Amino acid sequence: MNLPNKLTILRVILIPFFVVFLLAADAIGPWSVYVALAIFVIASLTDMLDGKIARKYNLVTNFGKFMDPLADKLLVVSALVCYVDLGRIPSWVVLIIIAREFIISGFRLVAAESGVVIAASYWGKIKTTVQMVTIIFMMPNFGGTIVFWIEQVLIYASLILTVVSLIDYLVKNKNILLDGGKI
Numbered sequence: 474m475n476l477p478n479k480l481t482i483l484r485v486i487l488i489p490f491f492v493v494f495l496l497a498a499d500a501i502g503p504w505s506v507y508v509a510l511a512i513f514v515i516a517s518l519t520d521m522l523d524g525k526i527a528r529k530y531n532l533v534t535n536f537g538k539f540m541d542p543l544a545d546k547l548l549v550v551s552a553l554v555c556y557v558d559l560g561r562i563p564s565w566v567v568l569i570i571i572a573r574e575f576i577i578s579g580f581r582l583v584a585a586e587s588g589v590v591i592a593a594s595y596w597g598k599i600k601t602t603v604q605m606v607t608i609i610f611m612m613p614n615f616g617g618t619i620v621f622w623i624e625q626v627l628i629y630a631s632l633i634l635t636v637v638s639l640i641d642y643l644v645k646n647k648n649i650l651l652d653g654g655k656i
Contacts, residue, residue, distance in 0.1 A: 495559075596637055
């Protein structure tokens with residue numbers, strides 16, 4: 474297993490630790506949110522790093538093409554579900570984001586049956602980046618009117634990019650849906 478794939482697996486392993494520290498503020502103290510923030514930032518940086526290493530050293534694999542976006546989804550969705558639990562983001566926004574992820578994962582499965590790997594798109598990468606920035610910005614929960622409005626802009630930017638990237642995938646890969654995966 475190459476280094477980029479190990480970084481992707483590390484990102485998945487960090488998720489439960491992130492969730493525990495994010496949700497444990499009442500049990501172990503408010504400092505746990507900052508531990509969660511550090512874990513999330515490290516996990517997010519592995520996303521950027523694994524792709525750069527894979528492309529630079531020609532270490533791109535089908536495992537990486539499949540697992541990297543899945544690891545991103547698991548990390549982001551875990552954080553968003555925690556924010557719903559903490560009352561920080563509307564559940565309907567998270568449901569739309571999760572629905573998009575299921576749709577794209579379904580596309581990837583149908584394509585994989587025909588031996589086609591659908592890699593992350595430009596819009597998907599932007600969406601993931603904005604979602605990660607939103608999650609990081611919201612984590613310390615500094616409060617205040619200006620911070621609240623910045624959070625709202627970031628949440629709805631994430632939502633809009635989620636829909637745009639879904640449409641982009643649907644349009645670019647409509648043959649997979651229409652032809653049952655026959656390319």
